[in-house]
Amino acid sequence: MQSTLAVCYEELGFENIPFSITPDTALFFPGGQHVGAYNQLHHACMNGTLAVLSGEIGLGKTLIVRCVIRSLPAQVRVAYLFNPLLEFSDLLREIHSEFGGQLPGRQDSLAVLHKDLVKIVLEGASRGERFVVIVDEAHRLNSEALEVLRLLSNLETERVKLISLVLVGQPELVTTLNLRAMRPLRERIGIWLQLTPLNREECAAYVRHRVARTHRDGNFHFTSTALWWLQRKTRGVPRRINLACERAVLLAYTRQMRSVNWDLAKMACKEFSKVWR
Incomplete structure (x- = not known):
């Protein structure tokens, strides 16, 4: 049986869910x-x-990373890690598993794991392959894990770096990297990016983009006052915008409306007001 929300979207002319909070790369x-x-x-x-x-929670970091991963050519091998609470030895095993195709035994020492990884990467590089380690929720990494990743990212030939390292996390990650003990890692960082909330124009464009990508004929819209209210109350955080818009669409459905006006946007945001303080 279809969920109430799925029926709502279908009857309003949507072919796909426009405001899911899961990181849908198609949107x-x-x-x-x-x-x-x-x-x-x-x-x-x-x-x-x-x-x-x-960037803060809900700004779209994971979605960006997944879009990057999907766009990389076949010769790029990616170790995408999203459980940084692992011990540093287990973290290295996960990377070994992603690059080598099998999880090494726990009896293997850190030195053996590192040596095997170097061998895998060097052999792959000789075939024209590249290697990328992406750590999501990296603000949870401890100093030992960060040091292991730094040493791994040092692997290079005379001409190129063999492993790219991407750290993705909340602002606490930057705080950690700015510690004096993190100087060896910090000085190797070539790209620093910080996501910020969407402004009023970006919020409006974001909502309209999602409707345009998922609606059958475009015969559904959010009024300018609704979009203004959504940005104000969600503070431009995409995850909050999705939650509020999803609720607003459901309210429009119950009223047999093909648009979300200021009243519906206000009612939708009010339901989350206690959570979004």
Whole structure:
């Protein structure tokens, strides 16, 4: 049985869900800072650069990273890690597993794991392959794990870096990297990116983009006052915008309306007011 929300979207003319909070790469917003971050991270992955992407919760960091991963050519092998709470030895095993195709035994020492990884990367480089390590939620990494990643990113030939490292996390990541003990890693960072909330124009373009990409005939819209209110109450955070818009669309459906006006936007945002303080 279809969910109430799925029926709502279908009857309003939507072919796909426009405001899901999951990182749907098909709905990537091709505007402003998101495109800039995408382009720079793609460059980092292709050129052995160490890059950092930071931003508050819900600004779209993971979506950007997944779009980058999907766009990389076949000869680029990616280790995408999203459980940084692992011990540094387990973190190295995960990278080994992604690059080598199998998870090494726990009896292997850190030195053996590192040696095997170097061998895998060097052999791959001889075939024209590139290697990328992307760590999501990197603000949770401890200093030992960061040091292991730094040493791994040192791997290079006379001409090129063999492993690109991308660290993605909340602002606490930048705080950690600015510590004196992190200087060896910090000085290797070639790209620093920080996402900020969407302004009024960007918020309007973001909502309209998602409707345009998912609606069958474009016969559904958000009024300018609704968009203004959404940006004000969500403070331009895409995840909040999605939650509020999803609720507003459902309210429009219950009223048999083909648009979201200021009243509906206000009611939708009010339901989240206690959470968004």
